Amino acid sequence: MITGTLKSQVDRVWDAFWSGGISNPLEVIEQITYLLFMRQLDDAQTLAEKKANRLGAPIENRIFGPEEQLLRWSRLRTLEPGDLFTRVSEEVFPFLRRLGGVGSAYAAQMKDARFTIPTPQLLARVVDLIGALPMDDRDTNGDLYEYMLSKIASAGQNGQFRTPRHIIKLMVELMAPGPRDEICDPACGTGGFLVAAAEQLREAHPDVLTDAVQRKHFHHSMFHGYDFDSIMLRIGAMNLVLHGVEGADIRYRDSLSAAGDVDVERFTLVLANPPFAGSLDFESTSKALQRTVKTRKTELLFLAHFIRMLKAGGRAAVIVPDGVLFGSSKAHKDLRRTLVEDQRLDAVIKLPSGVFRPYAGVSTAILLFTKTNSPGDTKHVWFYDVQADGFSLDDKRNPIEANDLPDLLRRWQSKLAEPASQFPEPVEGSPWPELTRARTDQSFCVPKDEIAAQGYDLSLNRYKEVVHEDVDHQAPGEIVAELEALESEIGAGLAELKALLG
Numbered sequence: 001m002i003t004g005t006l007k008s009q010v011d012r013v014w015d016a017f018w019s020g021g022i023s024n025p026l027e028v029i030e031q032i033t034y035l036l037f038m039r040q041l042d043d044a045q046t047l048a049e050k051k052a053n054r055l056g057a058p059i060e061n062r063i064f065g066p067e068e069q070l071l072r073w074s075r076l077r078t079l080e081p082g083d084l085f086t087r088v089s090e091e092v093f094p095f096l097r098r099l100g101g102v103g104s105a106y107a108a109q110m111k112d113a114r115f116t117i118p119t120p121q122l123l124a125r126v127v128d129l130i131g132a133l134p135m136d137d138r139d140t141n142g143d144l145y146e147y148m149l150s151k152i153a154s155a156g157q158n159g160q161f162r163t164p165r166h167i168i169k170l171m172v173e174l175m176a177p178g179p180r181d182e183i184c185d186p187a188c189g190t191g192g193f194l195v196a197a198a199e200q201l202r203e204a205h206p207d208v209l210t211d212a213v214q215r216k217h218f219h220h221s222m223f224h225g226y227d228f229d230s231i232m233l234r235i236g237a238m239n240l241v242l243h244g245v246e247g248a249d250i251r252y253r254d255s256l257s258a259a260g261d262v263d264v265e266r267f268t269l270v271l272a273n274p275p276f277a278g279s280l281d282f283e284s285t286s287k288a289l290q291r292t293v294k295t296r297k298t299e300l301l302f303l304a305h306f307i308r309m310l311k312a313g314g315r316a317a318v319i320v321p322d323g324v325l326f327g328s329s330k331a332h333k334d335l336r337r338t339l340v341e342d343q344r345l346d347a348v349i350k351l352p353s354g355v356f357r358p359y360a361g362v363s364t365a366i367l368l369f370t371k372t373n374s375p376g377d378t379k380h381v382w383f384y385d386v387q388a389d390g391f392s393l394d395d396k397r398n399p400i401e402a403n404d405l406p407d408l409l410r411r412w413q414s415k416l417a418e419p420a421s422q423f424p425e426p427v428e429g430s431p432w433p434e435l436t437r438a439r440t441d442q443s444f445c446v447p448k449d450e451i452a453a454q455g456y457d458l459s460l461n462r463y464k465e466v467v468h469e470d471v472d473h474q475a476p477g478e479i480v481a482e483l484e485a486l487e488s489e490i491g492a493g494l495a496e497l498k499a500l501l502g
Contacts, residue, residue: 006134010147013129020122026231029148031117035130037238038092041099042073043135063099071095077131081120088123089115109237109250112230163192163273163319166390167355170405171317171366172196174347174412177269179205179214181222184267184309186255186274187302188225191236193271195243198223202244219246224267226253226260256301258286263309270309273319274302276362295331299324303335303367307343310371319351322363325458336456340448344370344377349384349408350460354393365460380445382415382434383460384408387442404442411443439465 017028045063052059064072071092076084097110117123133144177183177197185193201208201218208218223245227233233250240248253259276299285301293304299320306316324332325348339345347368353361370377390403415432437444446463454462 006144007147009129009133010144013126013133014148014151016122016125016129017117020125021118022116025151027116029151030231030235031115032126032130032148033235033238034093034096034113034115035126036135037096037242038076039073039130040135040242045072046074068095073131077127081124084127085117085120085123109230109233109252113234162189164355164389164391165192165196166405167319167351168192168196168271169200170409171271171319172200173409174366174368175269175271175315175317176204177201179208179217181268182224182266183222183269183271184224184226184263185272186226186253186260186263186270186305186309187272188227188236188250189229189232191225191239191248191250193273194223194225194236194245194248195239197269197271198240198243198245219248221249223248225250226255228252228254254284255305256285256289256298258288260305260309261286261288264288265308265311267309268311268314270306270314270316270318272302272306272316274299276321293331293335295329297331300331300335304338307338307369307371312371312373314371315369316371317366317368319364319366322350322365322459324367325365326462333456336458339367339369340378340381340451340456341375342373344372344374345381345458346370347382347384347412348458348460349386351386352389352393354397355389357393357397358395365458378448380435380447381451381458382412382443382445383463384411384443385460385464408443439463440467 013032014028017023017031022028022031041063044061045059048059048061048063051057069075070087076087076092079087093113093115097113098107099110117126135144172193177200179201183194183197185191188194198218205214208214223240225233225236225240225248227236230252233252237248237250240250255263286305289301289305289308292308293300295301303318303320303324306318310316324335327333345367347366349366349368351364351366353363355364356362384404386404386408388400388402388404390399390405391397392400411434415434434443435445444463450463451458
């Protein structure tokens with residue numbers, strides 16, 4: 001969690017841009033990201049140089065060649081404002097645009113990167129402020145960047161691009177990506193899901209970076225992200241590079257258009273929080289997708305698209321608004337029926353409505369499903385009711401002690417029959433304890449037949465049972481006797497009162 005000191009430092013950088021005449025939050029964060037990127041490129045090469053000197057070996061993954069040493073952050077910080085402005089605008093930005101190599105997805109996103117800081121004085125001030133930020137720790141870097149991304153939400157409609165880091169981390173841990181996965185976020189924004197998946201793979205499968213074949217796959221064919229906002233894509237591309245993924249496929253694409261048709265049955269894992277825009281121009285939507293689900297609701301179209309993107313056996317963890325779970329339209333029902341009857345719906349995780357505050361109060365859930373193309377694979381659906389996520393559910397979102405997410409993850413991971421398995425569907429006689437939990441518990445399983453009987457309604461409250469406190473019930477005769485005794489007491493009291501009054 002970002003500290004007050006670091007938060008105030010970032011706020012000073014932000015305020016400097018606003019006072020300097022740049023007030024568009026997306027433009028501010030884009031320019032800050034360029035400067036952070038420049039600093040971290042220099043830090044990465046410095047680290048590689050120290051390692052090479054210690055081992056007496058050549059520098060690995062050299063970023064700055066001998067002729068580019070003057071473009072390093074450590075050199076830029078020593079320049080006078082006028083010289084700094086000239087070097088950054090005329091030399092550093094062309095260097096950033098060609099950094100990923102000709103034809104790379106990174107180069108495609110960075111070709112339109114523009115330096116828009118208007119004056120040498122503003123650039124010099126911002127460089128000094130960014131130079132003072134503590135960026136030696138990966139977690140601190142993540143908190144810092146997450147705090148900046150949260151400021152995008154204040155712009156209103158752009159809030160859809162940010163998913164809280166702890167929710168992203170949960171979804172990645174639930175899916176446990178493997179070294180052979182091909183991972184896609186079709187509405188990637190700043191690339192948060194892809195970054196988290198890369199971090200998880202490094203921790204759980206260190207051989208992804210030591211084995212030559214695995215390393216090539218990790219850097220060049222494992223991660224794919226699409227969006228139709230060019231600024232967000234540039235931020236996303238730099239975010240992946242800063243987190244050690246050299247050649248991620250981050251590109252401009254409207255995933256719901258015909259351009260998305262090329263991704264049918266291509267990926268083994270989808271992680272996403274698609275925009276809930278409500279509706280769109282039906283004419284611009286992929287005709288193949290329209291044949292799958294007739295609707296203008298983007299959340300339904302994205303869900304249908306996720307299914308068709310996956311290879312057989314592929315898995316998905318996606319955030320959907322609650323309306324997807326119980327909506328009564330034909331499109332809603334047909335899509336839920338497809339998940340339950342034709343694929344394998346693994347879990348419905350209900351999130352509290354404050355998860356996306358302060359910029360959205362929408363109620364959401366996480367759907368976990370596996371594409372099997374085999375009717376009858378869904379035997380049970382696991383439901384979990386998240387009531388606390390470690391933060392207050394008001395606009396402040398302060399850290400609190402109550403947190404269901406570790407328990408959720410532990411209960412889900414207990415589904416593993418053995419370490420090598422990929423979340424097998426529980427069957428009768430399975431030792432998975434969730435199958436025997438009562439409907440009054442925080443999590444429980446519901447048989448597929450019961451869900452079908454309820455019209456494929458996936459709302460947790462449809463199946464959850466509420467415990468009521470026991471109330472003492474009296475027999476009618478006991479109640480009559482008590483009333484008669486009360487009547488007798490009242491009569492005696494009245495008689496005594498009359499006697500006193502004379």
